Amino acid sequence: MKITNVRTLRMGAPANDWNWLFVRIETDAGIHGIGEGSLQYKDAALKNEIKEFGRWLVGQDPFQTEYLWNAMHRQVTWTGGPVTMSAISAIDLALHDIKGKALGVPVYELLGGKVRCQVPVYANGWFHGASSSQEYTDRAKYVVDEGYKALKFYPFGGSQVATPERIDRGAALVETVREAVGSHVEIAIDVRAQLDMGGAIRAAQRLEPFDIAWLEEPVGFDNVGSLCEMARAVRVPIATGEQLYTRWEFRALLEENAVRIVQPDICHAGGISELKKIASAAETYYVTVAPHNSNGPISTVASLHLDASIPNCLMQEVFVAFLPLYNEMLTEPIVIEDGYASLPEGPGWGTDLNEELIEAYPPHSYAPVRPWEPYYH
Numbered sequence: 001m002k003i004t005n006v007r008t009l010r011m012g013a014p015a016n017d018w019n020w021l022f023v024r025i026e027t028d029a030g031i032h033g034i035g036e037g038s039l040q041y042k043d044a045a046l047k048n049e050i051k052e053f054g055r056w057l058v059g060q061d062p063f064q065t066e067y068l069w070n071a072m073h074r075q076v077t078w079t080g081g082p083v084t085m086s087a088i089s090a091i092d093l094a095l096h097d098i099k100g101k102a103l104g105v106p107v108y109e110l111l112g113g114k115v116r117c118q119v120p121v122y123a124n125g126w127f128h129g130a131s132s133s134q135e136y137t138d139r140a141k142y143v144v145d146e147g148y149k150a151l152k153f154y155p156f157g158g159s160q161v162a163t164p165e166r167i168d169r170g171a172a173l174v175e176t177v178r179e180a181v182g183s184h185v186e187i188a189i190d191v192r193a194q195l196d197m198g199g200a201i202r203a204a205q206r207l208e209p210f211d212i213a214w215l216e217e218p219v220g221f222d223n224v225g226s227l228c229e230m231a232r233a234v235r236v237p238i239a240t241g242e243q244l245y246t247r248w249e250f251r252a253l254l255e256e257n258a259v260r261i262v263q264p265d266i267c268h269a270g271g272i273s274e275l276k277k278i279a280s281a282a283e284t285y286y287v288t289v290a291p292h293n294s295n296g297p298i299s300t301v302a303s304l305h306l307d308a309s310i311p312n313c314l315m316q317e318v319f320v321a322f323l324p325l326y327n328e329m330l331t332e333p334i335v336i337e338d339g340y341a342s343l344p345e346g347p348g349w350g351t352d353l354n355e356e357l358i359e360a361y362p363p364h365s366y367a368p369v370r371p372w373e374p375y376y377h
């Protein structure tokens with residue numbers, strides 16, 4: 001089998017102001033595969049990177065996923081980075097879809113088969129529009145009533161400098177949500193790397209009574225020493241990894257025991273090939289994996305195939321507000337019941353993009369740099 005065509009598809013994501021970017025790889029066997037690399041405001045660069053890789057991929061054997069991954073990763077001196085790694089990720093996903101379809105098996109069968117029959121998921125995006133603590137608790141109770149057993153939110157919104165008032169407000173919101181959902185629902189807290197070390201430690205210490213599942217990106221992701229200091233100073237589990245690429249970038253985190261949970265993103269860290277390896281590396285340190293997933297429907301489905309095949313999957317992130325559009329864009333829906341996602345069945349992803357619907361969601365256009373203010377509270 002040979003690759004005959006590589007092209008990208010973009011659509012506006014209505015729930016936010018960025019785009020979802022898919023790659024469609026076609027073959028001379030009449031089989032096509034779909035991948036995703038959605039990269040927020042850098043999708044013009046990503047589209048071009050995939051186009052450049054595509055010129056080389058035409059004529060290659062789509063079954064040689066390891067060879068193709070390494071060739072794309074190693075072909076220039078300056079490897080890596082978000083644009084290149086998201087392109088490699090999207091292509092790697094599409095190649096696995098092709099291989100599964102050609103062999104007549106779900107992608108998770110290509111990864112060693114399933115180690116679980118369902119994937120535990122956690123809800124993100126359940127709080128959209130909430131500002132008061134009452135609105136947060138109402139929405140938290142609603143999502144728990146829907147069956148979700150874990151949820152995440154961002155109570156310390158703002159930037160690097162944490163005032164006492166801001167820490168108080170965030171901790172109080174977590175306490176309120178904990179009281180609303182009870183002790184059997186997991187609560188994860190995401191800081192989005194927006195605090196300085198002192199503020200992050202103060203925030204974490206205030207959260208210790210609330211038995212949180214993890215504190216995510218309390219400080220930047222790119223200083224393992226600081227993350228270690230953070231992890232030693234507090235008694236809450238630390239998670240990070242959504243902005244890291246490849247097994248090599250996760251290596252120091254694991255070797256230094258800086259985190260209990262890693263969160264690689266299947267659209268950016270290197271695709272399903274690479275996440276399988278990152279998960280195996282994490283397993284040797286008794287670290288669990290909760291794959292980051294804030295993109296579109298193929299990101300979500302591909303993540304579920306990975307989760308099905310790795311013993312140390314903790315939970316899969318799902319933006320619940322996106323689910324209706326995910327399922328509109330897919331030929332077979334993502335099914336989540338009682339806090340668990342069913343494994344997608346059928347060859348490849350077990351579902352496909354409704355490409356004829358993409359035109360109904362024209363891509364957003366935007367400035368490549370967003371307004372940024374480092375020191376607001």
Ligand SMILES: [Mg+2]
Nearest residue numbers: 190192216242
């Ligand atoms: Mg995050």
